[in-house]
Amino acid sequence: MSGIRASFGIERSGFRLDVDLSLPGQGVTALFGHSGSGKTTLLRAIAGLERAPGGYFALGDEVWQDERRGLFVPTHLRPLGYVFQEASLFDHLSVEGNLEFGRRRIPEAERRFRPAEVAGLLGIGSLLGRRPASLSGGERQRVAIARALLTAPRLLLMDEPLAALDLKRKLEILPYLERLHDELAIPIIYVSHAPDEVARLADHLVLLDAGSVVASGPLTETLARADLPPAFADDAGVVVAAVVAAHEADDLTRLDFAGGSILVARRPEAIGHRLRCRIHARDVSLALDKPQASSILNVFRATVSAIAATDTPGQVLVQLYVGATPLLARITGRSRRVLDLQVGRGVWAQVKAVALLG
C-alpha cells in the first residue's frame, strides 16, 4: 500500500482547519499541536465523523471521500478503528460484549485477529466477564483499543488515548502502544499534545497550529528543525535513535547512535536493544574548545548547521550535526555573539541530560 492523502477545509465559528497532507502508509504518524490547533477535528474528518465540504481522503488507492465526485463513504463502511479520548465503552455490554461488537460486524474472512490474541497483547484477558463500570481508566482504555483492533482496521485513529489518564496509567498503557507499533502492520494516526508521547511512539510528525500544518516529515528530521514556529520552541529538542552498546563500570550504559555514543545511567535492557533518547535543546550547551575537567560526560564534536530566533527575547536556537545526527541547542543571543557562531563552524556540544524513552 502506498501512502495516505488527506485534504480538508472546515470552517467553524472562529476556527478554520485547512490541511493538505501526504502521510506514510505505515508506522505511527503523530498529529501534534496545542489545544485548539485542529488535531481532533482533522482526525474526525478522516474518520468521516465530520464531513468537510470539498474534502478528499484516500488510503492507498482506496478513496473514502472525494467531494468533487460527490463521494463520501459513511463511517460505518470505512475499515478503520477509532480510539476516543475517553474509552467510551458500551455500558450495557460486558468487556467481552464490547470486544465482540465490532468483530461480529466484519465479514468472517476479514477477521485477522482472534480475541484471545488481542486480549493478550493488551493484557485484558482476565477482564472479559467484567462490566465496563467496574474497570479502572487504564483498563477501559486498553479494552477500547482492543475493541478497535478486532475490527481488523486498515487504519487506526487514536485521539489522545492517554490524555484522560494519570501518569501511572499512562506508563501502564505506553508499552502496549509500542507493541502495537512493533507487532502490527497497521498505519496509526495518533493525536497528542504531549511531546514525550510523540517522541516515544511516532515515526512521522505533523505539527498543527491554528488549523494549519506548519511541518510534516519524519520524526527525527522534523523535531530537529530550527525554523519551526515559536509556539513549538519551548519544547524544542531532538529524538535520537540509539542501540545499547555496552554496560560499563560505574553503573553506566553506553548507547551508540549514528555519529557517536552517549553514556547514561545503567539501563536494564540487553545489548543490542533499540532505544529512543530525547535531548532537549535547553539541556545542550556549546563551547569553542573541548571542555576540560567537566562533570558532564557527554561532549560531542559538532558542526553548526542553522541558527534561528525564538519567541523568548535574548535566546536563539542552534541546529548542529554530530556526524549524521542532528541536535538542537538553546543558548542566549549574547553567547552566540561572544562565540561568534556561524553556519559551518565547529563547536563542542555538552549534553547535560538525556531522557530515555523506553
Add this chain to the structure above:
Amino acid sequence: MDSSDLGAIWLTLKLASVVTLLLLVAGTPVAWWLARTRSRLKGVVGAVVALPLVLPPTVLGFYLLLAMGPHGPVGRLTEALGLGLLPFTFPGLVIASVFYSLPFMVQPLQNAFEAIGERPLEVAATLRASPWDTFWSVVVPLARPGFMSGAVLAFAHTVGEFGVVLMIGGNIPDETRVVSVQIYDHVEALEYARSHWLAGCMVVFSFLVLLLLYTLKPQAARGGAR
C-alpha cells in the same frame, strides 16, 4: 363487583394495552426526531406533542369528535374507505387515547435519547454498525429505562382517562365503557358501594404504578457509554 364492572375493567386494560403498544411504535420516531433534530420546527412539534398535558380533555375530545364525525376530514376518509365512523367505537377510543397519552410516551423517551448523547452512536459507527443497527444494538438497550417509564406512564394515563372517553366514546357497555365511566355511572345512580370497589381498585393500581416508576428512577439517570 358484577359482570358489567369486570367488563369495564377488561375493556380498560385492553384499551390501555393497545394504546401503549401503538405509542411505542409511533412515539419512538417522534421522540428520536425531537432528541436529535436541529430543525427550527423542533419547538413547534414539541409544543404540539405536549398539548394534551395542559388542554382540558373535553377540548381535545371535542375536536377529535368533530374530525372523526361525518363532516370531519377523518370521518369522510374512514367512510370513503368503507370503515364507517369512528366515534362511539373502540377503534375511535384507541385513536383518541393515542393523542391523549402521546406526551407521556414521548417525553421520557426523548429525555432518554438525549441522555445517551452523540458519542455511543459515533463509537458504534467506527465499529461498523449502520445507523439502523446502532439504533437496535446501542440506543434501545441504553434507553431501556426511558422505554419502561414511557410505557408505564402511557398505560397508566390511558387507564385514568375520563373526559376524552366521554366525548368520543360515550358509554356503551363492552365497547367504550371503561372503569372511570363506570364509576361515574354508579355515582349518578347513587350506588356508592359499587363505586367504592372500583375506585379503590384504581387507587391501588395508580399507587403501584407510581411505586414501580419511582423504584425504576435511579437507573434512568445512568446509561450512556463511559
